[in-house]
Amino acid sequence: MSEHAELADWDRDHFWHAFTQMDEYEPLIVDHAEGVWLTDTQGNRFLDGISSMWCNLLGHRHPGIDAAIREQLDRVAHSTSLGMSNVPAIELAKRLAAITPGDLQHVFYASDGSSAVEIALKTVFQYWQQCKNPRPEKTEYIALDQAYHGDTLGSASVGGIERFNGIFGPLLFDVTHLPTPDPRRLPETIASDQAAEYFLSQLEQVLAERHEQIAAVVLEPLIQAAAGMVFHPPGYLKGVRELTHRYNVLLVTDEIVTGFGRTGRMFACDHEEITPDILCLGKSLSGGYLPMAAAITHPEIYSAFLGSSTSGRTLLHGHTFGGNPLAAAAALATLDALEEEQILATLPDKAAQLTRHLAKIEQLPHVAETRQKGLIAAIELTSTPDGNQSFPAELRVGAQICKETLSRGVMLRPLRDTLVIIPPLSISPEELDLLSNVLCESIDKITRQVANTLTPSP
Ligand SMILES: Cc1ncc(COP(=O)(O)O)c(C=O)c1O
Numbered sequence: 494m495s496e497h498a499e500l501a502d503w504d505r506d507h508f509w510h511a512f513t514q515m516d517e518y519e520p521l522i523v524d525h526a527e528g529v530w531l532t533d534t535q536g537n538r539f540l541d542g543i544s545s546m547w548c549n550l551l552g553h554r555h556p557g558i559d560a561a562i563r564e565q566l567d568r569v570a571h572s573t574s575l576g577m578s579n580v581p582a583i584e585l586a587k588r589l590a591a592i593t594p595g596d597l598q599h600v601f602y603a604s605d606g607s608s609a610v611e612i613a614l615k616t617v618f619q620y621w622q623q624c625k626n627p628r629p630e631k632t633e634y635i636a637l638d639q640a641y642h643g644d645t646l647g648s649a650s651v652g653g654i655e656r657f658n659g660i661f662g663p664l665l666f667d668v669t670h671l672p673t674p675d676p677r678r679l680p681e682t683i684a685s686d687q688a689a690e691y692f693l694s695q696l697e698q699v700l701a702e703r704h705e706q707i708a709a710v711v712l713e714p715l716i717q718a719a720a721g722m723v724f725h726p727p728g729y730l731k732g733v734r735e736l737t738h739r740y741n742v743l744l745v746t747d748e749i750v751t752g753f754g755r756t757g758r759m760f761a762c763d764h765e766e767i768t769p770d771i772l773c774l775g776k777s778l779s780g781g782y783l784p785m786a787a788a789i790t791h792p793e794i795y796s797a798f799l800g801s802s803t804s805g806r807t808l809l810h811g812h813t814f815g816g817n818p819l820a821a822a823a824a825l826a827t828l829d830a831l832e833e834e835q836i837l838a839t840l841p842d843k844a845a846q847l848t849r850h851l852a853k854i855e856q857l858p859h860v861a862e863t864r865q866k867g868l869i870a871a872i873e874l875t876s877t878p879d880g881n882q883s884f885p886a887e888l889r890v891g892a893q894i895c896k897e898t899l900s901r902g903v904m905l906r907p908l909r910d911t912l913v914i915i916p917p918l919s920i921s922p923e924e925l926d927l928l929s930n931v932l933c934e935s936i937d938k939i940t941r942q943v944a945n946t947l948t949p950s951p
Contacts, residue, residue: 497522497534526553529920531904539904542928544917546906547718547750548781551830552919558780561826565819574602574816581821588828589789592759595768599795601788601808602815606749606775607643609786610711613745613771614647615810616790617709620743623806624797631708635699639673640712641719642747651711654719669703671695673717674725688726697736704740709770711745714761715866718750721911722871724864734767743794749775749786754831754918757840757867770794780827785820836918840867846922847914850929857933859940868920872912872936876944884910890943897935903928912936
């Protein structure tokens, strides 16, 4: 038996994979990687078009990040953040305070995005109990339909994807979910340039009625990623900030996907020049190298937690690996590389290149729409020329297309029949051409094949 075959057996027998039906699982085992390229145990190379689940920011085995982790390893791999500190986590907190919007400057570390959202939810709740003018009746949250904030019970409660959370409904707490502010789902009477206003009026209605009970609005700013890369209308985020200020409600933004340049600006909040009350970061924070996340807040919230140890004001929350020095060293090296390699300055050209590819993809007969912000793009399929009909879900056309791209050396992962491109920002123009061309050809081939099997409606 080959080494790969043995590993594949152990993988199937013992490794229960995330969001994976193990009955259908076909092992693909990464052995090593370099830049945007992954190599499996059989020697196949794949372009990592999903940034290893939306988190690898500057390529695999980035020399600066690798060196920083090695250097840190010679000092200390882990120390606790409970009542004590470590050098890279301190330096990182200071750097994050400098680059995050407005006066956000107090960083609470976690190890994954879901936990960062839990921290935000608990901070908000406790804040209203003990702030200068306590409002203990403010205990409720507003979130968005189709939102995804993680898989722990708190983060799932503010999530809105029924197929992920439906079965756990009885375990979740009540949250008011507003309709996804998706400009494609406007009533016919509303013009597209009134989309933000329309969705904001729904928020305002709830706030006007119940702001006394509402602690915070929680949302993914600009792009709801797991929803299928749904883009909010311009002006929506700014409007949410204005309304939350007006009604004395906190705003938590989850930039776990959108953070660190993927949308073309450092943070999605920067596009609309807003400062949330709590900003959640994860995934790309450590360059996508090591588990690290954070919830960052401003002095007004932070100061509500200050007092003596017996005052009962302490935020009683913590994660064993929060502020891990190896992860913090990786994060610092990621910020250095973003600056030194002027990554944000390289993005407009790459984004324009991607726009040109999407324009070509949009010409395909079974593509209804493409969307793009920075280096995040989504492609919607259609089974009919008018673009109004989806392929039957059970055909899993998105998955079939990604299987085809994989056979051509490009790794992608669809969100149902929405195809998603979210490569490391370090992708070269040639690699971006390759990714886009392979995807374009694969969409064309598979959608034509599938469409031919469908009986035309009478
Ligand atoms: C917007 C958003 N928030 C939170 C999370 C949860 O992060 P994690 O998987 O690190 O817990 C995700 C994961 O994809 C996400 O997309």
